[in-house]
Amino acid sequence: MAVGIGVIGTGSFGRKHVAAYSDLPQARVVAVYDANRERADAVAREFGVDAVCESVQALVERPDVEAVSIVTSEDQHLEPTLAVLVAGKPVMVEKPLATSVEEARTLVDAAETSRGFLLPGHLLRFELHYATIYERVQSGEFGQLITLTARRNRTFGLFETYQRTHPALETMIHDIDLALWYVGERPTKIHAWARNSGGYENPNVLKAVLEFPGGVLATLDTFWTLPDNGGMAIDDALQLVGLDMTASLDFSRPALVTWGKHGAEVPELNYEPVLMGRGVGALREELAYFVDCVASGREPTRVTAADGLAAVEVARAVIETAAKREG
Secondary structure, eight states: OOEEEEEEOOSHHHHHHHHHHHTOTTEEEEEEEOSSHHHHHHHHHHHTOSEEOSSHHHHHHOTTOOEEEEOSOTTOOHHHHHHHHHTTOOEEEESSSOSSHHHHHHHHHHHHHSSSOEEEEOGGGGSHHHHHHHHHHHTTTTOSEEEEEEEEEEBHHHHHHHTTSOHHHHTHHHHHHHHHHHHOSOOSEEEEEEEOSSOOSSOSEEEEEEEOTTSOEEEEEEESOBOTTSSOSEEEEEEEEESSOEEEEETTSOSOOEEETTEEEOOOOSSSOEETTEEOSHHHHHHHHHHHHHHHTOOOOSSOHHHHHHHHHHHHHHHHHHHHHHO
16 A cells, blocks of 8 residues: 655655655545645646645544654644644655744654654755765774865856755755764864855855864865856865775766757756656655654664754754854
8 A cells, every 4th residue: 555645845855856756655645735726736737646635733633644744844833743643644844944943942842742744845855965974984984084175156147046044954964964874973163154145135255164073173164156057056066084095075067968959058967857757866855764664663874953053053053153253
């Protein structure tokens, strides 16, 4: 029997959730909800979802909804996630778990007393390249870790939408989570600098350096100034250095580039591509893991509610540190 899934939030990324679930034989999206009814209707028609609900509560209370994906905007995770956990159902929440430490802790506490569980959406733990590096770290092949350097850059046009959220919680939080995952410790010192090049709601340039108790230094960069028509929508890279091994990953050097009338383009094939009407890539792997945990009745271990809280705590510390420097 396929697990009945409800999806709350059917914007561009919510649509990708529905597409990815549609590629999983062990799952079936049975209901969706979005504050924008037209958007929810469109996604339901595209993927053959039977029910478009009138409210979060209506979706949560449906007996055929056994688990839920929360794909609302970053600051709107608290109420729908609590509703799912109170109903005793498993919930997958897109990153960040919340935009404040207080709300993230509230969700973790609620998960501890719920019959369901809480899975934070840190999809890079499910991306083939990043996960391979983690396995090599765990096997001991790197020896003592020394430094981690990561960047995660996006186009200027996307910032029109995502300036609603500080980049520490939007893009850099991916690399914060990776650093915590690889190093296996919490940083003891955090240094951060931010720049706002146009009077935006949040800065569009951010740098952070995390010092870990074992001596690892992690340098994290993110900016939202890539040219919209430059052909490169994602400029992500990571280098992890140990005494015995170094790993280098650079998505600005893609395996596939297309050239057309409007110039060069690099298709995004690693994170959450939709091909032939179905979601593939890391998002599909993440949601497959979520569904498998639901079906087997086991708590997630690959990424936990506590991991989601830790990433938010470090991201908020980065924000506060950068703000003090600006002041």
